[in-house]
Amino acid sequence: AxxxxxxxxLLSASTGDRVTISCRMSQGISSYLAWYQQKPGKAPELLxxxxxxxxxxxxxxxxxxxxxxxxxxTISCLQSEDFATYYCQQYYSFPRTFGGGTKVEIK
Amino acid sequence: xxxxxxxxxxLVKPSQTLxxxxxxxxxxxxxxxxxxxxxxxxxxxxxxxxxxxxxSGSTYYNPSLKSRVTISVDxxxxxxxxxxxxxxxxxxxxxYCARERLAGxxxxxxxxxxxxxxxxx
Numbered sequence: 097a098x099x100x101x102x103x104x105x106l107l108s109a110s111t112g113d114r115v116t117i118s119c120r121m122s123q124g125i126s127s128y129l130a131w132y133q134q135k136p137g138k139a140p141e142l143l144x145x146x147x148x149x150x151x152x153x154x155x156x157x158x159x160x161x162x163x164x165x166x167x168x169x170t171i172s173c174l175q176s177e178d179f180a181t182y183y184c185q186q187y188y189s190f191p192r193t194f195g196g197g198t199k200v201e202i203k
Numbered sequence: 204x205x206x207x208x209x210x211x212x213x214l215v216k217p218s219q220t221l222x223x224x225x226x227x228x229x230x231x232x233x234x235x236x237x238x239x240x241x242x243x244x245x246x247x248x249x250x251x252x253x254x255x256x257x258x259s260g261s262t263y264y265n266p267s268l269k270s271r272v273t274i275s276v277d278x279x280x281x282x283x284x285x286x287x288x289x290x291x292x293x294x295x296x297x298x299y300c301a302r303e304r305l306a307g308x309x310x311x312x313x314x315x316x317x318x319x320x321x322x323x324x
Contacts (some may be wrong), residue, residue, distance in 0.1 A: 097266070097311040122295040128308070128309075130310040130311070132311075138313035138316075139299055139301075139313070139315065139316055140250065140299075140311070140314060140319050142310060142311065142312055145308050145310040148309045149308075151312075183249065183250060185250075185310040185311070186312070187303075187308070187310055190263050191252055191263075191265040191266060191267075192240075192303075193252065194249055194251070194252070195249070196249045197249045197250075
């Protein structure tokens with residue numbers, strides 16, 4: 097299985113901040129990476145796929161980058177509705193695996 | 204639009220079999236182009252992929268759970284189901300059904316709301 101190390105696990109930030117979340121793979125996965133947002137009591141929602149392609153309807157303040165083993169999710173100007181937990185997920189191979197999550201909390 | 208809804212007992216006794224069903228509405232499982240998956244989330248923890256089924260019946264399970272998992276599909280009812288045998292408290296989790304899109308980039312583009320299953324006597 098491909099292991100994913102997501103960091104930080106907790107990120108304290110203020111509205112308007114630029115935040116960056118990292119996801120590192122145990123082996124190269126090309127660009128077969130997705131990012132999800134999960135709010136308490138809700139299912140995850142797809143934000144980005146193919147490492148950098150924004151899902152339809154997702155605000156442009158979200159962006160993704162990277163390929164191979166190192167990936168980044170950036171929120172350019174944090175909004176109140178962005179306080180949530182974010183997960184990366186690889187779909188390069190089975191079993192599908194997720195990062196441990198990054199909780200973005202209000203500072 | 205397509206929606207997924209999990210259903211099943213919220214409480215299962217240790218050593219018994221957990222059984223959940225996911226009903227697909229607004230679209231047909233048989234249309235192809237998707238893997239129909241189960242994913243779980245232990246309380247306060249991350250996400251764990253359990254396995255998928257294609258409408259044809261082909262499956263793939265997470266090796267960590269393979270010996271205890273069975274996923275089946277009923278195309279006539281537009282449903283797919285999960286059975287997890289010999290459960291313990293470690294199987295207490297929110298169980299999600301999800302759709303994995305198969306078209307160049309494969310990702311989970313649709314999720315059910317999730318259902319909490321507690322394993323306890």
